[in-house]
Amino acid sequence: MLLLTCPHCGIDADETELAPGGEAHLTRHGPGATDDDFESYLFLRDNPRGVHLERWRHANGCGKWFIAARCTVSLEVFGTYPAQTARPPQHVLDAIEAKRPGATRKLPVMEGAR
Amino acid sequence: MSDATVLGAAQAEGFATVREVPAPGMIALKGDLSSPALAEAVRAVTGCAVPGLRRIEAAGPACAGWMAPDEVLLIVQRGDVPAALATIAERLSGAHHLAADVSDMRAVFRLEGAGAREALAKLAPVDLAPGAFEPGELRRTRLAQVPAAFWMEEGGITLVCFRSVARYAFDLLAGAAAPGGAVGHFA
Numbered sequence: 626m627l628l629l630t631c632p633h634c635g636i637d638a639d640e641t642e643l644a645p646g647g648e649a650h651l652t653r654h655g656p657g658a659t660d661d662d663f664e665s666y667l668f669l670r671d672n673p674r675g676v677h678l679e680r681w682r683h684a685n686g687c688g689k690w691f692i693a694a695r696c697t698v699s700l701e702v703f704g705t706y707p708a709q710t711a712r713p714p715q716h717v718l719d720a721i722e723a724k725r726p727g728a729t730r731k732l733p734v735m736e737g738a739r
Numbered sequence: 740m741s742d743a744t745v746l747g748a749a750q751a752e753g754f755a756t757v758r759e760v761p762a763p764g765m766i767a768l769k770g771d772l773s774s775p776a777l778a779e780a781v782r783a784v785t786g787c788a789v790p791g792l793r794r795i796e797a798a799g800p801a802c803a804g805w806m807a808p809d810e811v812l813l814i815v816q817r818g819d820v821p822a823a824l825a826t827i828a829e830r831l832s833g834a835h836h837l838a839a840d841v842s843d844m845r846a847v848f849r850l851e852g853a854g855a856r857e858a859l860a861k862l863a864p865v866d867l868a869p870g871a872f873e874p875g876e877l878r879r880t881r882l883a884q885v886p887a888a889f890w891m892e893e894g895g896i897t898l899v900c901f902r903s904v905a906r907y908a909f910d911l912l913a914g915a916a917a918p919g920g921a922v923g924h925f926a
Protein backbone atom coordinates (compact mmCIF):
# COMPACT_ATOMS: atom_id res chain seq x y z
CA MET A 626 0.00 0.00 0.00
CA LEU A 627 1.37 3.36 -1.05
CA LEU A 628 0.80 6.57 0.88
CA LEU A 629 1.39 9.65 -1.27
CA THR A 630 1.06 13.22 -0.05
CA CYS A 631 -1.13 15.17 -2.45
CA PRO A 632 0.70 18.49 -3.05
CA HIS A 633 -2.61 20.23 -3.81
CA CYS A 634 -4.57 19.46 -0.65
CA GLY A 635 -1.87 18.16 1.69
CA ILE A 636 -3.54 14.86 2.48
CA ASP A 637 -1.40 11.77 2.99
CA ALA A 638 -3.56 9.84 0.58
CA ASP A 639 -3.88 6.12 0.77
CA GLU A 640 -3.41 4.52 -2.65
CA THR A 641 -7.13 3.69 -2.73
CA GLU A 642 -7.94 7.42 -2.96
CA LEU A 643 -5.75 7.76 -6.02
CA ALA A 644 -5.98 6.87 -9.69
CA PRO A 645 -2.70 6.01 -11.45
CA GLY A 646 -1.80 7.90 -14.61
CA GLY A 647 1.37 6.16 -15.74
CA GLU A 648 4.76 7.59 -16.63
CA ALA A 649 5.13 11.34 -16.11
CA HIS A 650 6.75 14.03 -18.26
CA LEU A 651 5.96 12.47 -21.62
CA THR A 652 6.44 14.73 -24.60
CA ARG A 653 3.22 14.89 -26.53
CA HIS A 654 3.74 14.28 -30.22
CA GLY A 655 0.64 15.12 -32.19
CA PRO A 656 -0.33 15.83 -35.80
CA GLY A 657 2.71 16.46 -37.94
CA ALA A 658 4.99 14.29 -35.82
CA THR A 659 7.05 11.51 -37.32
CA ASP A 660 5.61 8.02 -37.07
CA ASP A 661 8.39 7.06 -34.67
CA ASP A 662 7.71 9.98 -32.33
CA PHE A 663 3.97 9.40 -32.44
CA GLU A 664 4.41 5.71 -31.70
CA SER A 665 6.70 6.42 -28.77
CA TYR A 666 4.29 8.97 -27.34
CA LEU A 667 1.33 6.62 -27.64
CA PHE A 668 2.82 3.27 -26.76
CA LEU A 669 6.40 3.21 -25.51
CA ARG A 670 6.89 3.58 -21.78
CA ASP A 671 9.84 3.42 -19.48
CA ASN A 672 9.57 0.58 -16.97
CA PRO A 673 12.51 1.20 -14.67
CA ARG A 674 13.73 -0.94 -11.83
CA GLY A 675 14.39 1.90 -9.42
CA VAL A 676 13.57 5.60 -9.48
CA HIS A 677 10.40 6.38 -11.40
CA LEU A 678 8.34 9.53 -11.91
CA GLU A 679 4.68 8.77 -12.30
CA ARG A 680 1.38 10.62 -12.55
CA TRP A 681 -1.40 10.19 -10.03
CA ARG A 682 -4.76 11.83 -9.70
CA HIS A 683 -6.31 12.46 -6.29
CA ALA A 684 -9.52 11.01 -7.71
CA ASN A 685 -11.36 10.41 -4.43
CA GLY A 686 -10.18 13.72 -3.03
CA CYS A 687 -9.40 17.14 -4.46
CA GLY A 688 -9.42 15.73 -7.99
CA LYS A 689 -6.07 17.18 -9.03
CA TRP A 690 -3.15 15.58 -10.86
CA PHE A 691 0.28 15.34 -9.29
CA ILE A 692 3.53 13.51 -9.86
CA ALA A 693 5.24 11.16 -7.44
CA ALA A 694 8.93 10.28 -7.44
CA ARG A 695 9.37 6.82 -5.98
CA CYS A 696 11.46 3.69 -6.16
CA THR A 697 9.73 0.78 -7.86
CA VAL A 698 11.86 -1.70 -5.91
CA SER A 699 11.61 -0.43 -2.34
CA LEU A 700 8.43 1.68 -2.82
CA GLU A 701 10.28 4.50 -1.06
CA VAL A 702 8.72 7.85 -1.97
CA PHE A 703 11.18 10.69 -2.60
CA GLY A 704 8.60 13.41 -3.05
CA THR A 705 5.45 14.57 -4.80
CA TYR A 706 4.81 17.74 -6.79
CA PRO A 707 2.02 19.35 -8.85
CA ALA A 708 1.71 18.09 -12.41
CA GLN A 709 1.82 21.60 -13.91
CA THR A 710 5.55 21.46 -14.53
CA ALA A 711 7.78 20.11 -17.28
CA ARG A 712 10.56 19.08 -14.88
CA PRO A 713 10.79 17.75 -11.34
CA PRO A 714 11.46 20.57 -8.85
CA GLN A 715 14.97 20.80 -7.44
CA HIS A 716 14.01 19.66 -3.94
CA VAL A 717 12.68 16.39 -5.36
CA LEU A 718 15.82 15.87 -7.46
CA ASP A 719 17.90 16.54 -4.34
CA ALA A 720 15.86 14.02 -2.34
CA ILE A 721 16.39 11.37 -5.01
CA GLU A 722 20.13 12.07 -5.25
CA ALA A 723 20.51 11.87 -1.47
CA LYS A 724 19.26 8.28 -1.51
CA ARG A 725 20.21 7.11 -5.03
CA PRO A 726 23.34 9.00 -6.14
CA GLY A 727 23.43 9.41 -9.90
CA ALA A 728 19.83 8.30 -10.41
CA THR A 729 18.44 11.64 -11.57
CA ARG A 730 20.79 11.74 -14.56
CA LYS A 731 19.18 8.53 -15.82
CA LEU A 732 15.65 9.88 -15.69
CA PRO A 733 14.30 10.32 -19.25
CA VAL A 734 12.97 13.78 -18.39
CA MET A 735 16.48 14.91 -17.41
CA GLU A 736 18.18 13.72 -20.60
CA GLY A 737 18.03 17.20 -22.08
CA ALA A 738 19.74 18.55 -18.96
CA ARG A 739 22.83 16.37 -19.26
CA MET B 740 -36.36 20.49 -8.56
CA SER B 741 -36.51 16.91 -7.35
CA ASP B 742 -37.35 15.67 -3.89
CA ALA B 743 -34.69 16.71 -1.43
CA THR B 744 -34.33 13.14 -0.17
CA VAL B 745 -33.58 10.07 -2.25
CA LEU B 746 -34.47 7.34 0.22
CA GLY B 747 -37.39 9.05 1.94
CA ALA B 748 -35.32 10.10 4.95
CA ALA B 749 -34.23 6.52 5.65
CA GLN B 750 -32.90 5.88 9.14
CA ALA B 751 -30.91 3.10 10.80
CA GLU B 752 -30.22 2.66 14.50
CA GLY B 753 -27.12 0.91 15.70
CA PHE B 754 -24.17 1.91 17.86
CA ALA B 755 -24.46 5.09 15.81
CA THR B 756 -27.52 6.56 14.15
CA VAL B 757 -27.55 6.96 10.38
CA ARG B 758 -30.22 9.04 8.72
CA GLU B 759 -30.77 10.58 5.36
CA VAL B 760 -31.51 14.28 5.60
CA PRO B 761 -33.01 16.57 2.95
CA ALA B 762 -30.32 17.92 0.67
CA PRO B 763 -29.80 21.64 1.29
CA GLY B 764 -29.07 24.03 -1.51
CA MET B 765 -25.56 23.32 -2.78
CA ILE B 766 -23.56 25.42 -5.22
CA ALA B 767 -20.26 24.33 -6.69
CA LEU B 768 -18.19 27.45 -7.32
CA LYS B 769 -14.96 27.21 -9.27
CA GLY B 770 -12.66 30.15 -9.75
CA ASP B 771 -9.64 31.92 -8.30
CA LEU B 772 -10.07 31.38 -4.54
CA SER B 773 -7.54 34.12 -3.80
CA SER B 774 -9.46 36.84 -5.64
CA PRO B 775 -11.23 39.56 -3.63
CA ALA B 776 -14.24 39.36 -5.97
CA LEU B 777 -14.72 35.67 -5.23
CA ALA B 778 -14.36 36.33 -1.51
CA GLU B 779 -17.06 38.99 -1.78
CA ALA B 780 -19.34 36.60 -3.64
CA VAL B 781 -18.86 33.86 -1.03
CA ARG B 782 -19.46 36.36 1.76
CA ALA B 783 -22.58 37.75 0.09
CA VAL B 784 -24.12 34.31 -0.43
CA THR B 785 -23.13 32.49 2.77
CA GLY B 786 -21.83 35.11 5.19
CA CYS B 787 -18.65 33.04 5.35
CA ALA B 788 -15.04 33.77 4.53
CA VAL B 789 -13.41 31.74 1.76
CA PRO B 790 -12.38 28.55 3.56
CA GLY B 791 -8.70 27.74 3.84
CA LEU B 792 -7.16 24.45 2.73
CA ARG B 793 -9.55 21.56 3.59
CA ARG B 794 -11.60 23.81 5.90
CA ILE B 795 -15.29 24.48 6.12
CA GLU B 796 -16.65 27.78 7.39
CA ALA B 797 -20.13 28.05 8.85
CA ALA B 798 -22.43 31.01 9.41
CA GLY B 799 -25.68 29.64 10.80
CA PRO B 800 -27.04 27.04 8.37
CA ALA B 801 -24.93 28.43 5.54
CA CYS B 802 -21.47 26.96 4.95
CA ALA B 803 -18.55 27.34 2.60
CA GLY B 804 -16.27 24.32 2.22
CA TRP B 805 -12.91 23.90 0.49
CA MET B 806 -13.19 21.22 -2.19
CA ALA B 807 -10.08 21.80 -4.32
CA PRO B 808 -7.52 24.55 -4.93
CA ASP B 809 -9.99 26.14 -7.36
CA GLU B 810 -13.34 25.06 -5.95
CA VAL B 811 -15.57 25.75 -2.97
CA LEU B 812 -18.91 24.24 -2.03
CA LEU B 813 -21.50 26.75 -0.89
CA ILE B 814 -24.39 25.46 1.23
CA VAL B 815 -27.49 27.62 1.51
CA GLN B 816 -31.22 27.15 1.97
CA ARG B 817 -32.59 25.26 -1.00
CA GLY B 818 -34.95 28.06 -1.95
CA ASP B 819 -32.12 30.59 -1.90
CA VAL B 820 -30.12 28.94 -4.68
CA PRO B 821 -31.47 30.96 -7.64
CA ALA B 822 -30.82 34.26 -5.86
CA ALA B 823 -27.39 33.06 -4.77
CA LEU B 824 -26.45 32.13 -8.34
CA ALA B 825 -27.59 35.57 -9.50
CA THR B 826 -25.49 37.23 -6.80
CA ILE B 827 -22.43 35.18 -7.76
CA ALA B 828 -22.89 36.00 -11.45
CA GLU B 829 -23.11 39.67 -10.60
CA ARG B 830 -20.11 39.77 -8.24
CA LEU B 831 -17.94 37.71 -10.56
CA SER B 832 -19.01 39.17 -13.90
CA GLY B 833 -15.95 39.49 -16.06
CA ALA B 834 -13.95 37.04 -13.94
CA HIS B 835 -13.44 33.48 -15.15
CA HIS B 836 -15.57 31.25 -12.94
CA LEU B 837 -18.21 28.55 -12.90
CA ALA B 838 -21.16 28.33 -10.53
CA ALA B 839 -23.51 25.37 -10.70
CA ASP B 840 -26.52 24.30 -8.66
CA VAL B 841 -25.54 20.80 -7.56
CA SER B 842 -28.30 20.36 -4.95
CA ASP B 843 -29.97 17.62 -6.99
CA MET B 844 -26.66 15.90 -7.63
CA ARG B 845 -26.17 14.74 -4.07
CA ALA B 846 -27.60 12.74 -1.20
CA VAL B 847 -26.88 13.88 2.36
CA PHE B 848 -26.56 11.75 5.48
CA ARG B 849 -26.04 12.40 9.16
CA LEU B 850 -24.15 10.11 11.53
CA GLU B 851 -24.84 10.75 15.16
CA GLY B 852 -24.11 9.22 18.52
CA ALA B 853 -20.96 8.20 20.35
CA GLY B 854 -20.09 5.63 17.68
CA ALA B 855 -20.31 7.99 14.69
CA ARG B 856 -16.55 8.34 14.26
CA GLU B 857 -15.98 4.63 14.48
CA ALA B 858 -18.74 3.70 12.03
CA LEU B 859 -17.30 6.09 9.44
CA ALA B 860 -13.72 4.98 10.12
CA LYS B 861 -14.66 1.48 8.97
CA LEU B 862 -15.44 2.81 5.51
CA ALA B 863 -13.02 5.63 4.68
CA PRO B 864 -9.18 5.68 4.60
CA VAL B 865 -9.12 8.63 6.98
CA ASP B 866 -7.78 9.01 10.52
CA LEU B 867 -10.99 9.83 12.37
CA ALA B 868 -9.50 9.75 15.87
CA PRO B 869 -10.48 12.63 18.14
CA GLY B 870 -7.82 15.28 17.64
CA ALA B 871 -6.94 14.04 14.16
CA PHE B 872 -10.31 14.94 12.66
CA GLU B 873 -12.30 17.75 14.24
CA PRO B 874 -15.04 20.25 13.40
CA GLY B 875 -13.88 22.77 10.83
CA GLU B 876 -12.30 20.23 8.49
CA LEU B 877 -13.95 19.02 5.31
CA ARG B 878 -12.61 15.73 4.01
CA ARG B 879 -13.13 14.46 0.48
CA THR B 880 -12.39 10.78 0.24
CA ARG B 881 -14.10 7.52 -0.61
CA LEU B 882 -16.71 5.52 1.24
CA ALA B 883 -15.80 1.95 0.32
CA GLN B 884 -16.22 2.17 -3.46
CA VAL B 885 -17.78 5.60 -3.97
CA PRO B 886 -16.55 9.18 -3.55
CA ALA B 887 -17.88 11.10 -0.56
CA ALA B 888 -17.15 14.17 1.53
CA PHE B 889 -17.88 14.77 5.18
CA TRP B 890 -17.42 17.20 8.03
CA MET B 891 -18.39 17.38 11.69
CA GLU B 892 -21.05 19.74 12.95
CA GLU B 893 -23.55 19.89 15.80
CA GLY B 894 -22.36 16.77 17.54
CA GLY B 895 -22.41 14.57 14.46
CA ILE B 896 -20.97 14.03 11.03
CA THR B 897 -22.60 15.29 7.83
CA LEU B 898 -21.75 13.29 4.73
CA VAL B 899 -22.52 13.97 1.08
CA CYS B 900 -22.23 11.59 -1.88
CA PHE B 901 -23.64 11.36 -5.37
CA ARG B 902 -27.40 10.88 -5.47
CA SER B 903 -27.01 7.89 -7.80
CA VAL B 904 -25.20 5.93 -5.07
CA ALA B 905 -27.41 6.99 -2.18
CA ARG B 906 -28.75 3.50 -1.51
CA TYR B 907 -25.27 1.99 -1.61
CA ALA B 908 -23.93 4.66 0.77
CA PHE B 909 -26.83 4.32 3.19
CA ASP B 910 -26.54 0.53 3.31
CA LEU B 911 -22.79 0.82 3.89
CA LEU B 912 -23.25 3.29 6.74
CA ALA B 913 -26.09 1.29 8.28
CA GLY B 914 -24.00 -1.87 8.10
CA ALA B 915 -20.94 -0.20 9.61
CA ALA B 916 -23.08 1.12 12.48
CA ALA B 917 -25.10 -2.07 12.96
CA PRO B 918 -25.85 -3.19 16.54
CA GLY B 919 -23.08 -5.40 17.89
CA GLY B 920 -20.54 -3.98 15.47
CA ALA B 921 -18.86 -1.55 17.83
CA VAL B 922 -15.10 -2.07 18.11
CA GLY B 923 -14.39 0.63 20.67
CA HIS B 924 -11.30 1.78 18.83
CA PHE B 925 -11.72 5.42 19.80
CA ALA B 926 -13.20 4.68 23.24
Ligand SMILES: [Zn+2]
Pocket residue numbers: 631632633634635636683686687688689
Ligand atom coordinates in the same frame (compact mmCIF):
# COMPACT_ATOMS: atom_id res chain seq x y z
ZN1 LIG C 1 -5.51 16.26 -3.16
